[in-house]
Amino acid sequence: MVGPELHSDALVVGAGSAGSIVAERLSFDPACTVTVLEAGVGLADPALAAQAADATVLPIGADSRLVRRYESELTGRPGEAARLTRGATVGGSGAVNGGYFCRGLPGDFDSGLPGWSWPEVLESFRAIETDLDFAGAQHGDSGPIPVRRSSEICAGTARFIDAAVRAGFEWLADLNDATTAPQSGVGAVPLNITAAGVRTGPGAAFLVPALDRPNLTVRTETQAIRVEIDRGRAVAVHAIGPGGPLRLSADRIILCAGAIESAHLLMLSGVGQPAMLRQLGIEVHSVLPVGAQCVDHPEWLVATDWPGTGGRPVLEAVLHHDDVEIRPYTSGFGTLLGESGPAEPPQIGVALMRPRGRGRLTLVSADPRVQPRIEHRYDIEPADAAALRRGLSLVEDIVGAKGDAPPPHWSTSQHLCGSAPMGADDDESAVLDARCRVRGVEALWVIDGSALPQIPSRGPHATIAMLAHRAASLLRDQKRSR
Numbered sequence: 001m002v003g004p005e006l007h008s009d010a011l012v013v014g015a016g017s018a019g020s021i022v023a024e025r026l027s028f029d030p031a032c033t034v035t036v037l038e039a040g041v042g043l044a045d046p047a048l049a050a051q052a053a054d055a056t057v058l059p060i061g062a063d064s065r066l067v068r069r070y071e072s073e074l075t076g077r078p079g080e081a082a083r084l085t086r087g088a089t090v091g092g093s094g095a096v097n098g099g100y101f102c103r104g105l106p107g108d109f110d111s112g113l114p115g116w117s118w119p120e121v122l123e124s125f126r127a128i129e130t131d132l133d134f135a136g137a138q139h140g141d142s143g144p145i146p147v148r149r150s151s152e153i154c155a156g157t158a159r160f161i162d163a164a165v166r167a168g169f170e171w172l173a174d175l176n177d178a179t180t181a182p183q184s185g186v187g188a189v190p191l192n193i194t195a196a197g198v199r200t201g202p203g204a205a206f207l208v209p210a211l212d213r214p215n216l217t218v219r220t221e222t223q224a225i226r227v228e229i230d231r232g233r234a235v236a237v238h239a240i241g242p243g244g245p246l247r248l249s250a251d252r253i254i255l256c257a258g259a260i261e262s263a264h265l266l267m268l269s270g271v272g273q274p275a276m277l278r279q280l281g282i283e284v285h286s287v288l289p290v291g292a293q294c295v296d297h298p299e300w301l302v303a304t305d306w307p308g309t310g311g312r313p314v315l316e317a318v319l320h321h322d323d324v325e326i327r328p329y330t331s332g333f334g335t336l337l338g339e340s341g342p343a344e345p346p347q348i349g350v351a352l353m354r355p356r357g358r359g360r361l362t363l364v365s366a367d368p369r370v371q372p373r374i375e376h377r378y379d380i381e382p383a384d385a386a387a388l389r390r391g392l393s394l395v396e397d398i399v400g401a402k403g404d405a406p407p408p409h410w411s412t413s414q415h416l417c418g419s420a421p422m423g424a425d426d427d428e429s430a431v432l433d434a435r436c437r438v439r440g441v442e443a444l445w446v447i448d449g450s451a452l453p454q455i456p457s458r459g460p461h462a463t464i465a466m467l468a469h470r471a472a473s474l475l476r477d478q479k480r481s482r
Contacts (some may be wrong), residue, residue, distance in 0.1 A: 008035040009215075011237055011250035013224045013265065015040075016092020017461065018448035019256030020207035021128070022102035026217040027473035031124055035217045036207075037239055037247060039261075040064055040088025041097075042220035043208075052095040055199035056311045057338040059096050060085045066096050070260060070371055074298075074410045075379040082412050084374065086258055090220065091203020093258070093414075094461060098314030098336075099193040101129075101147055101200075103176050104456030104463040105183065113422060114436045118178070121292045124470040125462070128202075131176070131190075140179045144205035147176070148195065149188035151314040154309035156346055157316040160184055160328040163399045164319050175318075186319040190462075193313055197452070201336075202465050220245065221383045225368035227253060227269035227444065229285045234444035244305040252475070254445040256468070260361065262450045263291045263419035264372045266431075267363040271438060274471075285441030288431045290420055291361030291372070296456045297325075297413035299351040300388050302395050306329070308346040310335050319398075323354040323457070327396075348399070350391035353414050353457045357381040361419050366403035376408050401451065415460050417449035436471045436480065 007382065012023045015038035021133040027034040051059035051066060061068045068088040069456040074080045087093035099467030103125055106118040126140035132148040137140060153161070154384060164186040172180055172187030192200050210216055222241035227234050236249040246357050255262040268275060270285035271294070319326035329336070332344030418437075425431020431439065436451050438444040449464045451471070457462040 002388055006035065006248045007245070008036045008248065008250045008253060010252045011248055012036045013218070013237060013253070013255045014038065014092065014201065014257035014261065014448065015090045015207060015218060016256060016258055016448065017094035017202040017465055020091060020094075020202040021465060021468035022254055022256055022447050022472045023216065023218075024210045026471065026476065027210060027213050029476070030213070030215055033215045033257060035219065035230050035250070035373065036315070037222045037224050037237065037248070038090060038220045039223040040068065040090075040220065042218070043090050046191070046326055046413065048089070050154055052091060054091065054206070055099050055197050058098065058314065058336050059338070060433070061337045063340060064096075066259045068354040070374060071444055072374040072376055072412070074412060075374045075375065077098070077379070080410055081378075082367075084412070086260065086415060087379070089219070090207060091201050093199025094465075095199065095203050097201070097461065099191040099199055100315055100459045101190045101192040101462045102458040103190075103466070104458050104460070106178050108454060108456045108463070113424065113453065115434055115470070116320075116422075121466055121470060122178070122474070128465050128469050134174050134177065136384040138174075138179065144209070145192050145202065146194055146200055147190050147192060149190060150313060151185075153188075153316045154330050156304065156306045156309060157330060158330055159306055160348070160399060161317055167398045169319060169321070176263050184272065184321045186317060189313075190284060190313045201461075202468070224265055225268065225367070226266060227255075229269060229441055230438065232285070233442040234438075250444070252443050254447055254475070255450075255472070256448045258375065259294060259416045259419045259449045260372065262360050262446050262448055263294070264363070264368075266290045266420060266438070266446070267372070268366065268368055270439060276363055276396075280363060282366050286438065289441055290431055293358045293421065293429055294318055294361050294416055294419040295355060295358050296416045297351045297353055297455065297459075298357075298376070298378055298384060298388065299349045299411045299413045300354055300391060300392060300409060302348040302413055304346050304348055304349060304399070306345065308332050308335055310343070319355075321394065322390065323352060323387060324394070325349075325351045325353050325459050326391065326395060327351060327460070348395055349413075350388055351396060352384055352387050355384050355455070357384050359416075374416070376412060410462045413459070415455065417452045417460055417464075420446045420450040421453045422451050423453055435474050
């Protein structure tokens with residue numbers, strides 16, 4: 001049964017970090033009607049809004065209404081599974097994360113894709129932000145997202161910084177300045193958190209201020225289940241909302257549901273690897289390697305011997321060295337989640353920022369209620385484990401902390417991306433072209449972390465926000481050129 005039909009000029013699936021920016025940018029044109037579908041809850045409830053705003057706590061605990069959880073297999077060994085937690089509300093993961101807003105490096109954008117060189121992406125990095133600490137050609141001064149660094153750091157972070165400097169690492173005052181050399185060093189984390197401790201991601205900065213536009217409609221608690229493709233063109237999205245089934249047609253359909261759900265939706269709609277789709281009874285509309293090369297930042301954790309400090313951002317400083325990011329968390333994860341009980345000591349994360357291994361995301365059922373299978377496959381590249389072990393040794397040398405003895409305990413940074421990557425016309429691994437258009441299907445785009453052709457060498461949130469801003473500009477330019 002198909003419910004009532006609604007039509008828009010542009011239909012955005014997902015109100016997360018990318019979707020918030022895309023929807024705001026497209027609806028800036030009053031002649032363009034924009035509808036946004038968000039599977040999670042809205043923030044009209046003051047209690048939920050307060051949770052999303054409070055950057056001193058991660059509102060992702062067991063009883064959170066702001067997240068959606070997925071099971072992932074980190075390695076091929078039994079028992080090494082993880083639960084991925086993604087934001088499911090206006091603002092998506094940007095409404096529940098730690099506020100880390102460090103840009104990718106210029107080398108992350110040297111693939112030669114037209115429109116995505118470092119000078120071009122720098123324009124969008126600057127456009128989305130107002131840096132409250134630094135000015136000049138590397139920084140924005142009029143964008144909606146405030147960026148600042150902690151001016152008064154907690155005792156544990158200060159101890160780590162002092163130890164890193166004594167070990168010979170340079171202090172990097174501005175991790176978002178691409179002209180800063182060397183890239184190896186310790187520095188304060190750029191945060192999209194105000195001085196009052198308010199988390200201000202793309203949802204709060206872009207989408208919420210635009211909600212009163214008459215040409216913009218946001219439908220929360222509405223789950224997209226399939227893109228309808230007719231004769232090679234995406235024409236509508238089928239969804240389930242609070243009132244039942246919906247069919248929403250649009251001239252342009254933009255998937256911004258995140259690296260898991262955008263890829264899942266593509267496959268449910270007949271875009272993917274043909275043998276898998278046919279086995280599940282799904283008609284194939286475009287043969288593409290959806291989910292075949294996704295990637296995340298693997299992370300190992302090290303115990304510290306100092307007490308944590310509550311009421312602080314999750315990370316106030318990090319050390320970058322040899323493709324590894326060392327993360328001295330400000331308190332134990334129980335405290336960060338706002339859980340009661342004895343406070344656990346903080347941990348130090350050792351994350352590999354340029355991993356060689358690639359994971360995969362596959363469809364296991366044509367039923368949209370059944371989650372896809374997520375395999376990180378962190379252990380398929382021995383060089384990755386070797387790099388992480390060097391990171392553990394570095395932490396021990398700096399602060400004397402002891403890492404896990406082999407075999408190591410794998411963890412994840414929750415940075416899954418690249419499940420539907422952009423690429424050149426002759427790139428067989430690409431799902432999208434250089435304008436984020438799905439190959440072989442007209443009027444269908446993917447604009448979120450799925451589209452990244454390689455994982456950024458810093459946490460991806462700022463890079464995803466930049467991608468959304470730039471891709472939305474390309475999409476608007478394409479409409480004007482018709």
